[in-house]
Amino acid sequence: xxxxxxxxxxxxxxxxxxxxxxxxxxxxxxxxxxxxxxxxxxxxxxxxxxxxxxxxxxxxxxxxxxxxxxxxxxxxxxxxxxxxxxxxxxxxxxxxxxxxxxxxxxxxxxxxxxxxxxxxxxxxxxxxxxxxxxxxxxxxxxxxxxxxxxxxxxxxxxxxxxxxxxxxxxxxxxxxxxxxxxxxxxxxxxxxxxxxxxxxxxxxxxxxxxxxxxxxxxxxxxxxxxxxxxxxxxxxxxxxxxxxxxxxxxxxxxxxxxxxxxxxxxxxxxxxxxxxxxxxxxxxxxxxxxxxxxxxxxxxxxxxxxxxxxxxxx
Amino acid sequence: xxxxxxxxxxxxxxxxxxxxxxxxxxxxxxxxxxxxxxxxxxxxxxxxxxxxxxxxxxxxxxxxxxxxxxxxxxxxxxxxxxxxxxxxxxxxxxxxxxxxxxxxxxxxxxxxxxxxxxxxxxxxxxxxxxxxxxxxxxxxxxxxxxxxxxxxxxxxxxxxxxxxxxxxxxxxxxxxxxxxxxxxxxxxxxxxxxxxxxxxxxxxxxxxxxxxxxxxxxxxxxxxxxxxxxxxxxxxxxxxxxxxxxxxxxxxxxxxxxxxxxxxxxxxxx
Numbered sequence: 001x002x003x004x005x006x007x008x009x010x011x012x013x014x015x016x017x018x019x020x021x022x023x024x025x026x027x028x029x030x031x032x033x034x035x036x037x038x039x040x041x042x043x044x045x046x047x048x049x050x051x052x053x054x055x056x057x058x059x060x061x062x063x064x065x066x067x068x069x070x071x072x073x074x075x076x077x078x079x080x081x082x083x084x085x086x087x088x089x090x091x092x093x094x095x096x097x098x099x100x101x102x103x104x105x106x107x108x109x110x111x112x113x114x115x116x117x118x119x120x121x122x123x124x125x126x127x128x129x130x131x132x133x134x135x136x137x138x139x140x141x142x143x144x145x146x147x148x149x150x151x152x153x154x155x156x157x158x159x160x161x162x163x164x165x166x167x168x169x170x171x172x173x174x175x176x177x178x179x180x181x182x183x184x185x186x187x188x189x190x191x192x193x194x195x196x197x198x199x200x201x202x203x204x205x206x207x208x209x210x211x212x213x214x215x216x217x218x219x220x221x222x223x224x225x226x227x228x229x230x231x232x233x234x235x236x237x238x239x240x241x242x243x244x245x246x247x248x249x250x251x252x253x254x255x256x257x258x259x260x261x262x263x264x265x266x267x268x269x270x271x272x273x274x275x276x277x278x279x280x281x282x283x284x285x286x287x288x289x290x291x292x293x294x295x296x297x298x299x300x301x302x303x304x305x306x307x308x309x310x311x312x313x314x
Numbered sequence: 315x316x317x318x319x320x321x322x323x324x325x326x327x328x329x330x331x332x333x334x335x336x337x338x339x340x341x342x343x344x345x346x347x348x349x350x351x352x353x354x355x356x357x358x359x360x361x362x363x364x365x366x367x368x369x370x371x372x373x374x375x376x377x378x379x380x381x382x383x384x385x386x387x388x389x390x391x392x393x394x395x396x397x398x399x400x401x402x403x404x405x406x407x408x409x410x411x412x413x414x415x416x417x418x419x420x421x422x423x424x425x426x427x428x429x430x431x432x433x434x435x436x437x438x439x440x441x442x443x444x445x446x447x448x449x450x451x452x453x454x455x456x457x458x459x460x461x462x463x464x465x466x467x468x469x470x471x472x473x474x475x476x477x478x479x480x481x482x483x484x485x486x487x488x489x490x491x492x493x494x495x496x497x498x499x500x501x502x503x504x505x506x507x508x509x510x511x512x513x514x515x516x517x518x519x520x521x522x523x524x525x526x527x528x529x530x531x532x533x534x535x536x537x538x539x540x541x542x543x544x545x546x547x548x549x550x551x552x553x554x555x556x557x558x559x560x561x562x563x564x565x566x567x568x569x570x571x572x573x574x575x576x577x578x579x580x581x582x583x584x
Contacts, residue, residue, distance in 0.1 A: 030407045030409075033486040034403040037400060037490070038403045038412070038415065048455065051433075051437070055437065056430055056433035112331060119324065129331075130332065133335060134511075135572070137532070137536075137557065139534075143537065144341075144554055147550065147551055148341065150547070153547060155338075198577060239580070249426075253517045253518065257517075274432070275431075275518070275522075278432050278522075295425060298429075302424035
């Protein structure tokens with residue numbers, strides 16, 4: 001077994017040689033235990049992460065139908081992707097959604113955290129209110145919003161009418177721009193609690209002395225935020241932006257369930273492409289190629305994050 | 315002047331925002347308690363549980379919630395077990411190659427689950443697991459986030475306790491079980507909450523794997539049930555309420571721990 005060879009192979013390690021014989025025996029026993037404790041996870045990792053990734057990469061070079069008819073076609077799937085009008089539209093939709101929703105969620109989340117951080121009485125109530133939607137599932141929030149946004153019967157138009165913002169019914173889900181606005185509103189409402197909680201924790205970690213110093217210097221509220229609060233939150237901000245960017249790139253549930261990808265395909269996304277090509281027209285190879293493009297994009301974002309964090313750490 | 319009114323502005327803004335978040339949820343509850351073609355907007359609000367009875371008769375909501383519970387609890391328990399063992403080994407034992415393995419697992423954190431939908435589908439189909447509840451649990455166990463979070467936590471625990479235990483002759487496994495697990499209850503709770511919510515909310519993989527109504531999770535079954543209603547909102551909204559109420563109750567009871575847990579895992583995820 002692998003664990004045995006590993007233990008024997010490493011017996012000359014520097015850390016063990018300087019110890020007493022008894023300790024070194026324990027150390028050796030430790031290697032066996034160490035390997036045994038990592039092994040169960042490693043099996044699942046191999047079976048459901050590493051092998052699928054490699055398998056999927058392989059499939060992306062084939063014309064692969066559901067029933068298993070497969071022909072090796074090299075990079076043809078990837079070449080076809082570049083020509084695929086619908087994929088390009090879906091990719092562009094996803095990028096636009098990400099570009100709009102990430103700053104919105106991060107900015108609004110930070111605003112809520114700053115507001116709540118300044119309030120002692122009733123803080124728990126506010127925290128609960130902002131976080132509550134986050135625990136609901138994508139199906140529940142999507143359905144709530146579909147019904148909420150209905151013209152004539154939905155509450156949203158009624159509220160907007162009531163405060164005088166609109167004067168005629170708005171058909172939120174029938175217009176391509178408004179459909180995206182709807183998805184973004186629902187997503188902000190659903191996920192902002194997570195971002196808010198991260199920012200609030202970050203705010204509470206800032207030492208009181210920082211603010212006292214700013215006070216002594218006679219800084220006003222905005223200056224304090226600009227030069228003390230915001231820089232102290234840089235790690236949290238990077239984290240939030242990266243997590244949100246990755247999550248936004250993977251958007252599927254909201255667009256499937258709120259708009260069904262419509263009107264006329266206007267709210268389809270990259271994962272939507274994977275779903276449709278893979279499980280509705282059953283072009284497994286083509287869908288795998290799309291999945292690889294998605295993975296590459298997310299990998300680049302993650303690497304940029306690592307670099308940014310390292311820079312901040314200096 | 316501005317300084318004087320600032321605290322009030324903050325409070326009013328905060329309450330208005332809180333209303334924005336609460337209104338859709340209250341509206342869901344209100345609609346579910348109003349009979350169709352009811353009186354929510356035409357004055358006179360008479361509460362009725364008819365919608366709940368109708369929905370429960372037409373859709374196996376409790377069965378779906380049972381499936382969700384089963385899948386989420388199994389996933390969470392197994393993730394905690396696998397991740398805490400591996401994280402302990404990486405933090406305290408170290409064997410030749412353990413560093414390389416850890417880095418390999420870490421780099422897998424950058425790979426989105428959505429990228430492996432096709433190969434997972436093929437593998438599950440060929441192994442006969444497609445469409446089972448087991449198929450919903452297994453892929454979630456390969457996520458490395460738990461190892462990363464728990465290793466960070468274990469690295470921060472003082473070495474004195476285990477040294478004492480080791481002198482008393484306790485092995486690594488016993489130290490993990492007797493000392494590390496009890497000491498890391500907050501971290502385990504945080505990871506558990508995170509994993510549970512993720513599993514409960516999973517939509518795309520169940521959508522692909524499960525086709526039999528009896529094995530659907532609530533997240534998957536709910537939209538399927540609702541899609542048969544058009545221009546009728548009370549029953550779909552009642553189904554939402556049925557799916558949401560238990561989750562909201564659990565959230566309200568444990569809100570402090572849940573919010574803390576999310577802050578903890580979220581903050582560690584870097």
